[in-house]
Amino acid sequence: MMMESGQNEFGGINYSRATLQQDSEPTTRVESPLPLSMSDDEYRPKRRRVRSPQPPKPVSDEEDDNYVPYVPVAQRREEKFAKLQSWGVRSGRDRPRKPQDDAEEKEAELKEEELRREKARRERTLLLEAQDVHKKKAAEDAKKTVEEKTEEAEAELLEAIKSRRKLASDMELAKGISYSESMKTNWRPPKFVRDRTPEENDKIREKYHILVEGDDIPPPIESFRDMKIPQPIVDYMKSKKITSPTPIQLQGIPAAFAGRDIIGIAFTGSGKTLAFCLPLIMTALEEETKLPFVQGEGPVGIILCPSRELANQTFENIGEWCGALAQSGKYPQLNCLLCMGGISMSEQSHTLNKGIHIVVATPGRLIDMLEKKRFNFNNCKYLCMDEADRMIDLGFEDDVRNIMSFFTRQRQTLLFSATMPRKIQDFARESLIKPVLVNVGRAGAANLDVLQVVEYVKQEAKMVYLLECLQKTPPPVIIFSENKNEVDDIQEYLLLKGVEAVAIHGSKTQEERQYAIKAFKSGAKDVMVASGVASKGLDFNDIQHVIIYSMPKEIEDYVHQIGRTGRSGKTGIATTFVNMNTPEQTLLDLKYLLLEAGQKVPPFLASVEDPRLAQGRSVTGCPVCGGLGHSISNCPKLEDTQRRTMASHRMEDTGGY
Numbered sequence: 033m034m035m036e037s038g039q040n041e042f043g044g045i046n047y048s049r050a051t052l053q054q055d056s057e058p059t060t061r062v063e064s065p066l067p068l069s070m071s072d073d074e075y076r077p078k079r080r081r082v083r084s085p086q087p088p089k090p091v092s093d094e095e096d097d098n099y100v101p102y103v104p105v106a107q108r109r110e111e112k113f114a115k116l117q118s119w120g121v122r123s124g125r126d127r128p129r130k131p132q133d134d135a136e137e138k139e140a141e142l143k144e145e146e147l148r149r150e151k152a153r154r155e156r157t158l159l160l161e162a163q164d165v166h167k168k169k170a171a172e173d174a175k176k177t178v179e180e181k182t183e184e185a186e187a188e189l190l191e192a193i194k195s196r197r198k199l200a201s202d203m204e205l206a207k208g209i210s211y212s213e214s215m216k217t218n219w220r221p222p223k224f225v226r227d228r229t230p231e232e233n234d235k236i237r238e239k240y241h242i243l244v245e246g247d248d249i250p251p252p253i254e255s256f257r258d259m260k261i262p263q264p265i266v267d268y269m270k271s272k273k274i275t276s277p278t279p280i281q282l283q284g285i286p287a288a289f290a291g292r293d294i295i296g297i298a299f300t301g302s303g304k305t306l307a308f309c310l311p312l313i314m315t316a317l318e319e320e321t322k323l324p325f326v327q328g329e330g331p332v333g334i335i336l337c338p339s340r341e342l343a344n345q346t347f348e349n350i351g352e353w354c355g356a357l358a359q360s361g362k363y364p365q366l367n368c369l370l371c372m373g374g375i376s377m378s379e380q381s382h383t384l385n386k387g388i389h390i391v392v393a394t395p396g397r398l399i400d401m402l403e404k405k406r407f408n409f410n411n412c413k414y415l416c417m418d419e420a421d422r423m424i425d426l427g428f429e430d431d432v433r434n435i436m437s438f439f440t441r442q443r444q445t446l447l448f449s450a451t452m453p454r455k456i457q458d459f460a461r462e463s464l465i466k467p468v469l470v471n472v473g474r475a476g477a478a479n480l481d482v483l484q485v486v487e488y489v490k491q492e493a494k495m496v497y498l499l500e501c502l503q504k505t506p507p508p509v510i511i512f513s514e515n516k517n518e519v520d521d522i523q524e525y526l527l528l529k530g531v532e533a534v535a536i537h538g539s540k541t542q543e544e545r546q547y548a549i550k551a552f553k554s555g556a557k558d559v560m561v562a563s564g565v566a567s568k569g570l571d572f573n574d575i576q577h578v579i580i581y582s583m584p585k586e587i588e589d590y591v592h593q594i595g596r597t598g599r600s601g602k603t604g605i606a607t608t609f610v611n612m613n614t615p616e617q618t619l620l621d622l623k624y625l626l627l628e629a630g631q632k633v634p635p636f637l638a639s640v641e642d643p644r645l646a647q648g649r650s651v652t653g654c655p656v657c658g659g660l661g662h663s664i665s666n667c668p669k670l671e672d673t674q675r676r677t678m679a680s681h682r683m684e685d686t687g688g689y
């Protein structure tokens with residue numbers, strides 16, 4: 033049915049935006065929206081008002097109604113003069129002039145002239161001043177070095193990408209809820225520690241190369257016993273050769289016990305897991321001791337991990353420590369739930385049917401469980417993110433905010449990683465409450481216990497050379513490749529050559545992934561070929577050798593990959609294959625990382641020149657990815673983020689296809 037514009041099918045008026053605007057702004061011409069199928073030429077609005085018989089003028093209704101024809105000024109003056117004459121009013125023109133009138137008129141004219149000149153003078157001065165400012169700025173710009181100009185441009189770029197929302201739930205952001213004080217706990221350091229002077233504390237930190245930032249930083253404590261950790265856990269750790277805390281633990285654990293939000297950065301294999309799990313176990317123990325949990329209660333805290341493998345590993349660690357507590361007979365049993373894709377929750381119904389103290393989760397499954405109300409966060413007060421830079425970066429940021437929205441009270445937030453670029457650190461600092469930053473070594477630096485060997489291997493020679501390379505050390509060995517198909521090809525080749533190899537990558541089923549990890553961890557298989565999945569946080573026993581078959585674009589990934597060896601004070605080797613397919617910038621990142629770690633730089637890598645040095649610029653780490661070989665303007669991670677963002681916008685624009 034054809035309808036008149038402005039009318040709906042029931043004869044009523046359609047209050048489109050256009051009509052509403054016309055009502056409120058009668059003098060403004062408003063374009064009516066065109067029906068999608070019509071062009072401008074086709075569209076002739078039908079009006080309900082009766083038109084005048086005159087031909088339409090090319091103006092809008094309002095102009096039409098109020099139209100006053102233009103009369104030149106001179107003509108208007110003449111008409112006014114004629115009108116006054118007809119009323120018998122004598123104008124100045126025919127009135128006899130007195131000398132006094134002439135003087136007054138002259139004076140007025142002079143004044144007017146003076147005012148006009150003054151105005152012109154002022155305008156000229158303003159113009160000159162503006163020109164002066166412009167010239168000065170141009171001169172200043174000309175004086176700036178290329179370095180200064182580039183730095184300015186990069187600062188602008190950094191500022192532009194900084195504009196992300198605070199890491200808090202939408203509700204907290206909307207209601208402007210922000211907490212100013214850290215969480216209160218009952219834990220106190222022993223008296224001899226409390227009595228230390230700040231200088232004494234600094235000396236201890238210096239001894240362990242611990243850098244700290246923040247207000248009222250809790251003191252470092254050099255023994256687990258002095259941290260007041262329950263004896264059964266201390267004994268259990270001893271059985272695992274964990275006798276004294278590592279640097280991240282001796283500063284991180286007291287800070288977490290004191291209820292502080294933490295940004296914890298320490299190299300791969302330095303014991304971060306214990307640093308964030310122990311405080312949660314202690315909190316859960318305290319709550320359980322006060323009032324035992326029953327079905328439907330808990331959790332007290334959650335640990336978020338970016339991958340299923342890492343979640344599973346952390347869950348197993350917590351299970352062992354809680355088991356040690358319960359087996360002592362002196363402490364209650366604490367229940368921990370693993371919440372991740374790929375496992376059925378019915379498998380864990382025995383835990384769900386009791387009170388839950390701790391949840392270890394990947395974001396997606398956790399959100400799903402919370403939405404289904406399988407448990408809630410009414411009593412949850414501890415949120416830790418492992419590999420936090422990965423969690424905050426890219427895809428997981430919104431999931432994390434979503435998870436935060438299930439908290440109904442203040443929480444203690446802890447972020448841990450071996451790599452934490454400045455951009456993420458700044459962002460985290462803004463989002464946490466009075467955070468303590470604990471930094472052991474440069475964020476993103478390689479573990480010094482890993483001997484890094486970089487070899488030039490032609491693309492076509494890689495596979496054959498791999499076999500030779502495997503001879504460098506006894507097993508276990510991990511081989512990393514960036515490409516899933518390549519992972520499969522390498523495994524197939526090794527199997528053909530009689531090497532016991534398993535493979536793991538994102539396209540494998542959960543069972544296949546679990547089988548591969550189990551077989552490798554138990555020593556049943558000598559070699560694991562992996563894509564990025566296995567690089568972050570996985571703790572395999574005594575890996576002797578990591579072979580990086582294809583160098584990752586992002587240097588952070590390289591740091592995590594070589595970090596699968598040389599863990600908990602042991603040494604290991606990492607061999608990396610590069611060739612002319614490796615981007616120059618990646619090579620430069622690698623070169624600086626080797627130099628920083630005091631490793632041998634092979635001649636072909638040493639010859640890669642840094643264009644920034646030719647421009648007279650200094651070498652500073654990229655704030656987005658921490659790479660030392662490039663600046664923010666050509667950061668591969670930023671490019672990747674932008675590509676993904678654009679792709680997701682395109683998906684949204686096309687309704688997800």
Ligand SMILES: Nc1ncnc2c1ncn2[C@@H]1O[C@H](COP(=O)(O)OP(=O)(O)OP(=O)(O)O)[C@@H](O)[C@H]1O
Binds near residue numbers: 298300449569
């Ligand atoms: N105080 C300690 N003394 C000796 N070994 C320890 C100590 N704390 C932890 N470990 C052991 O060190 C290994 C590495 O620990 P963990 O996995 O926590 O490292 P990480 O810092 O999280 O590494 P990544 O950054 O790769 O995740 C583990 O096997 C752990 O049992």
